Amino acid sequence: MSNKWTQDLPPVGGFPKLNYNRRAPVAISGYAIFGTFLVVTTVTTAIYFNEKIDRLNNQKEEKRRLSMILPILQAENDICFLASPHKNVYYTRWMPPQINKRQMAALPKH
Amino acid sequence: MENTSVEYLVSREPLWKVCEPVYEAFEKCKMENGDDPEKCLNRSTAVVGCATKVMREISSKCKSELDAAVKNCENNNNRTIGNEKEEAALTSCFDSKVFPKFC
Numbered sequence: 492m493s494n495k496w497t498q499d500l501p502p503v504g505g506f507p508k509l510n511y512n513r514r515a516p517v518a519i520s521g522y523a524i525f526g527t528f529l530v531v532t533t534v535t536t537a538i539y540f541n542e543k544i545d546r547l548n549n550q551k552e553e554k555r556r557l558s559m560i561l562p563i564l565q566a567e568n569d570i571c572f573l574a575s576p577h578k579n580v581y582y583t584r585w586m587p588p589q590i591n592k593r594q595m596a597a598l599p600k601h
Numbered sequence: 602m603e604n605t606s607v608e609y610l611v612s613r614e615p616l617w618k619v620c621e622p623v624y625e626a627f628e629k630c631k632m633e634n635g636d637d638p639e640k641c642l643n644r645s646t647a648v649v650g651c652a653t654k655v656m657r658e659i660s661s662k663c664k665s666e667l668d669a670a671v672k673n674c675e676n677n678n679n680r681t682i683g684n685e686k687e688e689a690a691l692t693s694c695f696d697s698k699v700f701p702k703f704c
Contacts, residue, residue, distance in 0.1 A: 549682050556681050559613040560606065562624040563652045565631070566645035569638035592635055 604656045610681060611670040611688055612659055615695040619703045620651040658702065663694035 609616065617624065627644040634640040659667055670687035677683050 549680075553680060553682060556610065556613060559617060560609040562627050562648050563609055563616075564606070566627060566648035569641070569645045570649060572638055573642060 604653075604660075605671070607671050607674050607679060608656065608660075608667065609652065610679075611674050611684065612656065612667065612691060612695070614688070614692055615659065615699070616652055616655055618695075618700065619655050620648065623647045623651045655699070655703070658699045659691075659695060662698045663691060666691040666694045 623644070627641060627648045630641040630644045638645070666687070670684060670691050673687050674681060674684050681688070
C-alpha cells in the first residue's frame, strides 16, 4: 500500500535556473548608425547627381543632333503648306511654326 | 523617293558636309524674311532637293550601312547616343563612295 503512490519531486540538485531577466541584443551605438547613414546618403547622392548630369548632357547632345535635320523638316513643311489648298488664303491662314521676329531681332546685326 | 526622319538623322553629318551652304542660305533667308514660307520657297526647294539627292546616293551605294544605323537607332528609342559605331561606318562609306561625286 505504501508503494502505490510516489510523490513528484524535483530532480536531484534542483531544477535548472530560470533566466527571467530582460535579455537585449548588444546595442549598436548611435554614432555608428549615424555614420553609416551619412556614408550611404553621400554615396547615393553622388551617384544620382553624376547620372543626372550625364542624362542632361545626353539630352543636350540629342537635341543638337536633332536640330541638324531641322532645315530639311522646315523646308518640307513649307513646301507642303504652300502646295495645300490654303495657299491663297492670305493673312488669315495658319503658318507653320518658325523662327519669330522677336528671336530675329535678338540676333546680332552685321 | 521618300526618306524617314531617322534616315535623315543618322546621315546628318554626310548631309551637312554636302548641303551646308544650302542650309545656311535657307536659315539666313528664314531669319531675314520672317515666317512667310512663300518668300523662301527657292531656298526650301534647294534644301529638299539637295537632301533628296544625297539621300538617294547614300541609299543606293551605302544601303547596308544606312539600314544598320537606322535599325540600331530605331531599336534605341530613336536616340543617336548609342549609335556611334554604325554612324562612323556610314560616314566612312559616304566619304569613300558618295562624297567624291559631290565635290
